[in-house]
Amino acid sequence: MSEGIKVPTMASLFAEGKQPEVLFWVGCAGSFDDRAKKITRAFVKILNKADVSFAVLGTEESCTGDPAKRAGNEFLFQMQAVTNIEVMNAYEVKKIVTTCPHCFNTIKNEYPGLGGEYEVIHHTQLINQLFEEGRLSLEGGSYKGKRITYHDPCYLGRANNIYQAPRDLIQKLDAELVEMKNCRKRGLCCGAGGSQMFKDAEKGDKEVNIARTEEALETKPDIIAAACPFCNTMMTDGVKIKEKEASIVVKDIAELIAGADDL
Amino acid sequence: MEYLPNISFAIVLVAGIAFFRRNVLRLIRNIKLGKEPQLEKDNTQRWKNMARIALGQSKMVVRPVSGIMHILVYVGFVIINIEVLEIIIDGLLGTHRIFAGLGPIYDFLIASFEILALLVIIAVVVFWLRRNIIRVKRFIKPEMKGWPKRDADLILYIEVVLMFLFLTMNATDAQLQALSVEGYAQAGAFPVSQFMMPWYEGMETASIIMIERAAWWLHIVGILVFLNYLYYSKHLHILLAFPNTFYGSLKPKGQLDNLEAVTKEVQLMMDPNADPFAAPAEDAETPEKFGASDVMDLKWTQLLSAYTCTECGRCTSECPANQTGKKLSPRKIMMDTRDRLEEVGQNMNVNAGKFVDDGKQLLDDYISREELWACTSCNACVEACPVSIDPLSIIMDMRQYLVMEQSAAPAELNQMMSNVENNGAPWPFNQMDRLNWVNES
Numbered sequence: 036m037s038e039g040i041k042v043p044t045m046a047s048l049f050a051e052g053k054q055p056e057v058l059f060w061v062g063c064a065g066s067f068d069d070r071a072k073k074i075t076r077a078f079v080k081i082l083n084k085a086d087v088s089f090a091v092l093g094t095e096e097s098c099t100g101d102p103a104k105r106a107g108n109e110f111l112f113q114m115q116a117v118t119n120i121e122v123m124n125a126y127e128v129k130k131i132v133t134t135c136p137h138c139f140n141t142i143k144n145e146y147p148g149l150g151g152e153y154e155v156i157h158h159t160q161l162i163n164q165l166f167e168e169g170r171l172s173l174e175g176g177s178y179k180g181k182r183i184t185y186h187d188p189c190y191l192g193r194a195n196n197i198y199q200a201p202r203d204l205i206q207k208l209d210a211e212l213v214e215m216k217n218c219r220k221r222g223l224c225c226g227a228g229g230s231q232m233f234k235d236a237e238k239g240d241k242e243v244n245i246a247r248t249e250e251a252l253e254t255k256p257d258i259i260a261a262a263c264p265f266c267n268t269m270m271t272d273g274v275k276i277k278e279k280e281a282s283i284v285v286k287d288i289a290e291l292i293a294g295a296d297d298l
Numbered sequence: 299m300e301y302l303p304n305i306s307f308a309i310v311l312v313a314g315i316a317f318f319r320r321n322v323l324r325l326i327r328n329i330k331l332g333k334e335p336q337l338e339k340d341n342t343q344r345w346k347n348m349a350r351i352a353l354g355q356s357k358m359v360v361r362p363v364s365g366i367m368h369i370l371v372y373v374g375f376v377i378i379n380i381e382v383l384e385i386i387i388d389g390l391l392g393t394h395r396i397f398a399g400l401g402p403i404y405d406f407l408i409a410s411f412e413i414l415a416l417l418v419i420i421a422v423v424v425f426w427l428r429r430n431i432i433r434v435k436r437f438i439k440p441e442m443k444g445w446p447k448r449d450a451d452l453i454l455y456i457e458v459v460l461m462f463l464f465l466t467m468n469a470t471d472a473q474l475q476a477l478s479v480e481g482y483a484q485a486g487a488f489p490v491s492q493f494m495m496p497w498y499e500g501m502e503t504a505s506i507i508m509i510e511r512a513a514w515w516l517h518i519v520g521i522l523v524f525l526n527y528l529y530y531s532k533h534l535h536i537l538l539a540f541p542n543t544f545y546g547s548l549k550p551k552g553q554l555d556n557l558e559a560v561t562k563e564v565q566l567m568m569d570p571n572a573d574p575f576a577a578p579a580e581d582a583e584t585p586e587k588f589g590a591s592d593v594m595d596l597k598w599t600q601l602l603s604a605y606t607c608t609e610c611g612r613c614t615s616e617c618p619a620n621q622t623g624k625k626l627s628p629r630k631i632m633m634d635t636r637d638r639l640e641e642v643g644q645n646m647n648v649n650a651g652k653f654v655d656d657g658k659q660l661l662d663d664y665i666s667r668e669e670l671w672a673c674t675s676c677n678a679c680v681e682a683c684p685v686s687i688d689p690l691s692i693i694m695d696m697r698q699y700l701v702m703e704q705s706a707a708p709a710e711l712n713q714m715m716s717n718v719e720n721n722g723a724p725w726p727f728n729q730m731d732r733l734n735w736v737n738e739s
C-alpha cells in the first residue's frame with residue numbers, strides 16, 4: 036500500500052539546501068515495470084522505517100546504458116553514462132544504493148572511467164547494514180519456517196562477488212534457506228542478461244528461465260527469492276509456465292523483509 | 299665410429315629444439331597481430347593468480363574427478379621430466395645414468411618417477427574411458443568432431459607410450475644390472491618396472507641391451523616429437539596456461555572496458571563549444587574500427603587465450619544458452635578464434651610475412667551471428683575456465699562490430715535502443731512518468 040511512503044527527490048532537497056546520505060537509484064525496471072515497482076515500494080518502506088536519509092532522481096534519472104552496452108552499442112551507453120554522471124555530479128552524489136544488479140554493476144564498475152566515482156551498494160547490502168546498526172529489527176514474522184530458495188543474479192554474484200548479503204537477510208527471516216544444485220559461483224542465469232530481456236531467444240530446445248525454474252522447483256520451495264527485478268520477472272514467468280503459481284511465489288528480498296515486518 | 303651415438307643424439311636434439319623455436323616464434327608473431335589491451339598494472343596480483351590457477355591448478359578441482367586425475371598427469375609429467383635432464387646429459391656425453399652417484403637420493407628419485415609413471419598411465423586410461431566409453435557430454439559436442447577429437451585421443455596415446463617406454467627402459471636396465479652386464483652398474487630402485495623384469499628373463503643379453511637402447515632412444519625422441527606436436531594441438535595449454543593466467547583480467551567479471559575511441563567522440567558531441575559541422579581536419583586519422591569482425595581486431599590477450607584453450611568444455615557445459623540447445627558454445631568461440639588466427643598465420647607464412655586478404659573473416663565464416671546474439675553475458679563460462687579465458691569478451695567485441703559498424707542488431711534490440719535514446723528507458727515509457735510509482739499501489 037502506498038499510504039504514506041516518503042520519497043524525496045534530489046531536486047526538492049537541493050532546493051531546501053539539503054543533501055541526503057544516499058541516492059536511491061531506482062532503475063528503469065523499478066520505475067516502469069509493474070512487478071518491479073512493487074519491489075521499489077517495498078524497499079522505500081524499509082528506508083522510511085529505518086529513517087534513512089535518501090532521495091531519488093525521479094524524472095532526472097535515465098537508463099544507465101547497460102542494455103545498450105551489452106547489445107554492443109558502446110556509443111549509446113557512453114551517451115547515457117555521461118548524461119547521468121553530469122546530473123549526479125551536479126548534485127554532488129557520494130553514495131548510491133540500487134535494487135537492480137545491472138544498474139549496480141554499471142555504475143560501480145563502468146562509470147568511474149567516465150568521471151562518475153561513487154560508493155555503490157546493492158539494496159541487500161544496505162538492509163544488512165541497517166540491521167547491524169540496529170536501525171531495523173525483525174521477529175521472524177510471517178515467513179517463519181518457510182522453505183526459501185535463493186536465485187543468485189549473475190550481475191550480483193559472479194559479476195561482483197556478492198553472495199552472502201542476500202543470504203544473511205533470508206536467515207534473518209527464521210526461514211529455511213535451501214540451496215539449488217547450481218548456486219553461488221555456479222548459479223545458472225535466469226536468461227535475461229546481456230539484453231536477452233528485450234528480444235526473443237535464439238532457436239533452442241528450451242527457454243533459459245524454464246531451466247532455472249526447474250532447478251528451483253527441485254528444492255521444493257515455498258518461496259523463490261530473487262534480488263534483481265529482471266530475474267524476478269523471468270522466475271515469475273517460469274513458475275507460471277510450470278503452473279505452480281498457486282503454491283510458490285517469487286519475491287525480492289526487500290519484499291520479504293518488508294512483508295515480514297508487515298510494512 | 300665411437301662417437302656416432304653422441305653425434306646422432308646432438309643432431310636429433312638440436313633439430314627438435316630448432317623446430318620448436320620456429321613454432322614458438324610463429325606463435326608470438328600471430329599473437330602480436332592483436333591490439334593492445336587495457337591492462338591494470340598490478341603485477342603482484344598477476345603472479346599470485348598464475349601461481350594459484352596455473353601452478354596450483356585451483357580451478358581444476360572444482361570438478362574433483364577430472365581435477366585430481368589431471369593433477370596426477372601434470373605432476374607426473376613435470377617431475378618425470380627431471381629424468382629427461384639425465385637422458386640429455388647421458389646422450390651428449392655418452393655416459394650411462396650419470397646421476398647414479400647420488401646414491402640413495404637417486405634411488406628415491408627413480409622410484410618416485412616410476413610410481414608417478416604408473417599413476418599417469420592410470421589417469422590417462424580414465425581420461426580415455428571418459429572420452430570414448432562413458433562419453434561425458436562436454437567431450438562430444440559438435441565442435442569436437444574431427445581433429446579436436448583425434449587430437450585429444452592422440453595426446454592420451456602418446457602419454458601412455460612415453461610412460462611405457464620409460465618403464466621398459468628401466469625394466470631392461472634393471473635386468474641388465476642383475477646380470478652384472480658391463481656398463482650397467484647398480485643404480486636406481488624400480489618399484490614398478492620390477493614387475494616387467496620377468497618378461498626379459500632368459501633373453502640374450504644382446505637383445506636386452508637392444509631393447510634397453512631402443513626404449514631409451516624412443517623415449518627421448520618421443521618427447522621431442524611431443525614438444526613439437528604442441529603447436530598443432532590443444533596441448534599447447536601446458537605452456538600457455540602460465541602467461542594466460544598471468545594476463546587474465548583483474549577486474550570484477552561484470553566490468554566491460556569502456557571504448558576509448560567512443561569516449562573521445564562522446565566528449566566532442568557533449569562539448570558545447572565544438573562545431574558539429576566542422577569538416578574533419580586534413581590530417582585526421584582514419585577513424586578506428588569499432589568492435590571486432592576478424593582476429594586482428596581483437597586484443598592480443600584474447601588471441602593468447604585462443605591458443606591456450608584446452609578444449610575442456612567446462613565453459614560450454616555451464617553456459618545457459620548451450621544447456622538450452624542454442625548454437626552458442628563459448629568453447630567454440632575460442633576454437634574458432636584460434637583456427638582463424640592459424641589461417642591468417644599460414645597466409646602470412648606463404649606471403650613473405652604479410653597478410654594478403656583472403657576474403658574471409660572471423661565473423662560469419664567462423665562465428666555466426668546467431669551464436670553471438672544468444673549470449674546472456676552471465677559470465678558462467680569465465681568463471682568455469684580453468685586457465686582464465688574470457689570467451690564473453692570476444693562475444694561482446696563482435697557485437698560491437700555488428701551494432702556500431704553494421705547496424706545489424708536484431709530488430710527488437712534496435713527497438714530497445716531507440717527507446718533508450720528517446721525516452722531514457724528500454725521500454726516506450728515517457729521519462730516524465732518515471733516517478734509515478736510513488737503514487738501507485
Ligand code: SF4
Nearest residue numbers: 617673674676677679
Ligand atoms: S557469458 Fe554467454 S557464452 Fe558465457 S556462459 Fe554466459 S551465455 Fe554462455
Ligand code: SF4
Nearest residue numbers: 607608610611613683
Ligand atoms: S575456454 Fe576455458 S573452459 Fe572453455 S574449453 Fe577453453 S579452456 Fe576449457
